[in-house]
Structures are given as structure tokens and as C-alpha cells.
Amino acid sequence: MARKTVVVGLSGGVDSAAAAALLKDAGHEVIGATMTTWDGRALGAEGLGRGCYGPGQAESVRAAARVAAALGIPFHAVDLAREFGEEVLAPCAGDYLRGVTPNPCLRCNRRVKFAHLPAALAARGIASECFATGHYAIVDRARAGGRHLLLRGRDRAKEQSYFLAMLTQEQLGRALFPLGERAKADARALVAARGLPAAGRAESQDFIAGGYRAIFGGAAAPGPILDENGRSIGMHRGIQYYTIGQRRGLGIAHRAPLYVTGIDRAANALIVGPEEKLYADELEADEFNWIAVEGLAAPMRVQARIRYRHEGAPATAAPAPGGAVVVKFDAPQRAITPGQAVVLYDGEVVVGGGIIRPRERAGGA
Numbered sequence: 325m326a327r328k329t330v331v332v333g334l335s336g337g338v339d340s341a342a343a344a345a346l347l348k349d350a351g352h353e354v355i356g357a358t359m360t361t362w363d364g365r366a367l368g369a370e371g372l373g374r375g376c377y378g379p380g381q382a383e384s385v386r387a388a389a390r391v392a393a394a395l396g397i398p399f400h401a402v403d404l405a406r407e408f409g410e411e412v413l414a415p416c417a418g419d420y421l422r423g424v425t426p427n428p429c430l431r432c433n434r435r436v437k438f439a440h441l442p443a444a445l446a447a448r449g450i451a452s453e454c455f456a457t458g459h460y461a462i463v464d465r466a467r468a469g470g471r472h473l474l475l476r477g478r479d480r481a482k483e484q485s486y487f488l489a490m491l492t493q494e495q496l497g498r499a500l501f502p503l504g505e506r507a508k509a510d511a512r513a514l515v516a517a518r519g520l521p522a523a524g525r526a527e528s529q530d531f532i533a534g535g536y537r538a539i540f541g542g543a544a545a546p547g548p549i550l551d552e553n554g555r556s557i558g559m560h561r562g563i564q565y566y567t568i569g570q571r572r573g574l575g576i577a578h579r580a581p582l583y584v585t586g587i588d589r590a591a592n593a594l595i596v597g598p599e600e601k602l603y604a605d606e607l608e609a610d611e612f613n614w615i616a617v618e619g620l621a622a623p624m625r626v627q628a629r630i631r632y633r634h635e636g637a638p639a640t641a642a643p644a645p646g647g648a649v650v651v652k653f654d655a656p657q658r659a660i661t662p663g664q665a666v667v668l669y670d671g672e673v674v675v676g677g678g679i680i681r682p683r684e685r686a687g688g689a
Contacts, residue, residue: 329353330500331442331452334399336387339458339503341522342511344395346502347456355450356392356399358385359441361408376432377408390521402444404436411435420564421543423587424663424682427487434490434613438499454500458511461485462504463496464673472496474615474674479507486632489667489677490613547592549576552585552601560594563587569602569659586683587662603656609666609678610648616675620649626668626675628653630660641668641675649678 332344334356348354362381385401392399412432419426442455460477461484472493477483491499503511516523544562551557558576560566565573570584574596583602586595607630614620620643627636628651638654651666662682668675 327351327353328453329355329451330454330456331355331357331445331450332456333437333441333458334358334388334391335458336384336391336522337458338511338515338522339460339508340388341391341395341458341520342506342514343456343458343500343502344391344397345514345518345520347500348395348397354395354397355445355452356388356395356397357402357441357445358388358399359402359404359408359437360385361405361412361436363405363409376428377413387521394518394520400445400448400450402441404440404444407440408432408436411440417564419663423563423589425567425661426663427665429487430490430665430677433488434492434495438491438495442498453498455495455498456500456502458503459484459488459501460503460506460508461488461501463499463501465497471616471618475504475672476669476674477501477504482508484632485674486629486665486667486677489615489665489674491615492613493615496615545592547594549574549594549596550588551582552595552597557596563589563592563594566594568661589682602659604660605653605656607651607660607666608644608648608681609651610646610681612647612649612676612678614676616670616673619643620676624668624670624675626651626670629667629669630657630680631664636669639668648681 330347330352332340332347332354334340334344335358344354344356360381361377362379389399412428412435415431416426416428438455442452460479460482462475462477464473464475474485474488474496476485544564546559546561548556549558549560558574566584566587568584571581574582576582580598582596583599584594585597585601588595620641623640623642626639626641628639629636637657640652642650644650660680662680664680665677666680667677
């Protein structure tokens, strides 16, 4: 690849540090950048851990700055708290309050990290040709009909194409993922060999440090927990604290384990039942972002992933009215969760991704 000016999104962790080091070693002009997203609101004791959002971001900025200094590259911290609040925090809070479980990482990647961050730098006069991150995924440019393709990373235990499935063609056209062909162990070894300060830094695990309660304020409304026959067998503390497949935290004594099998927003009720009720062989999704194709004109055989840790299952995806897609699995899948993304694959290639609809909108799927 010809020498380019590349902005690297630095978190202070191993993966982004390794990505920046590889790009610099390849001769590119590398610029480090970190976005800050916390708006300063009090999170309480549960918000004191490490996450993408919370007071711990100050240390993340310092860690990223140390990595940039060790690599000898410029570094910029960009305040995107307003954009993050509008584009990620508020929509995710709304999703929880209506009984669905969003994936904030997909929304953040498309709307903030790969959009507002490079745009904010450009507004400062810091122009770049590419934007890079430490994600484990691969971009194959213009291989099929002029479209930029997104592929699974080679390290199947770490690969992160699922989180990037909502990126646009324009964003993929500028994206670089230097770790896509490498294993996580390679990144750790590289950072350690270079003596970069990220070598001993633990990875953040949460979207909001310690949990999600801070984004709901006082909006929680307790309501009934109903069994399969509609009988009230307990009370929940607010539907936003529950997700399909959840077992812990129900506070119900029962002779057999019970799981959340449905969330009825209109009745402000949780539906619970035995584990076998979690399985379904069909879902409907909308808000689709197509990557390998312009759209779905006819049924297509795919591997469909319904969450990040879901390897994928054979299915047929078919177009539905209004741009929606119906995914019919060959075998029932556990805990298909409204609000999460379904990402469709053709082998290693991401065909596209969309958002799973609530069951009441999907005709009982």
C-alpha cells in the first residue's frame, strides 16, 4: 500500500496500540486520536469500573497519550460527549425502556467512532486518507462489483466483524484494520516487544462502567412477572433491567429454572417460562445495512449470527415488506433477542446486518 496519512483510534489498550505500531512500521504517517464520551453525569458506585463510558475515560486518554508518545506520533483527544449522548446513549436508553436490548457498539461504530471522530479531526485541519482501529476484521476493497467487502478476522476467537456490520460503504472505503490477518497473541507479543505502555493494560468489558442504570434515571416502573398462562408470580423492578434468556435476578422461587421468554411493553410485564421456550427458528429484522450486495431481491442461503458470541447458524434470508428481512433458521436458535443485530454471512464475507424486531412486530416469530 502507498504511504498514507492514517488516523488511528487509540484506546490505550493492546489492540489499538498494535494497530498503530504496524501502520507506522509500514511507513504511513500515523496520527493517534481518542474520543471522550462521558458527559460528567454521576454514575454512583456501580459506575466506577472500567468501560467505554464513565469517569474511567480520563485514565484511558492518558494511556492512549502514553502509547502515542512511545510511538512518536501526534495525539489528539476529541470531546464527543454530545454526539455520543445523542447518537448512542439516548437511543439505547429508549430501546431498553421499550423492552428491547440494543447493541451500543454497532451504533457507536457507525455513528460516532467512524463518523464524528474523523470529521471532528478534519474540522481541526487534521486531514487523513484512512481511519484505522484495532478491530479484528478484514476489508477487501472493490472485489465484487466495486463494493468494499467486510470479512471475518482470521482469529476466530477474537474476530469482530459482527460489531462492524453497520458500517457504510464510504466508511469501509476509508477503514484499515491492521490486525485482521493476525491473532490476539500476535498483538500482545508485538506490543510487549516494542515496550509499549499498553502491554499490561486490561481490556474494558462494559459499555457503561459498572452497568446501565445511570442512563435510565428514575424512569423504572415495577410490574408483574407472568408465567406462560398469564398468572402473576412475582414483580420485576423495571423492564429495562431484563433481556430475553435472562435467568438471574428474577427473584422467583420455582421448582424448575425460569427464564425471561418475552417482554410485554404495553402491559409492563415480563413473561417467563422453561428454557425450551427460548428457542425459535425465525426472526424478522429491519434497519438493514447491506455490504456485499445492494439489497436482497430473492431468498439467499446464509450463516446468521444473532449475537457476538454466536458462531452463526445455517439459515435462509428472504425479503419482506418495507425493507425488512425474514431469517428462517434450519434449526431453532436460543434466545433470539429483539434489539440485537442479526449479521448475515456468505462464508467469510459479511452480506449485511440488521436489527432484530420485537416479537409482537414480527408476527410471533
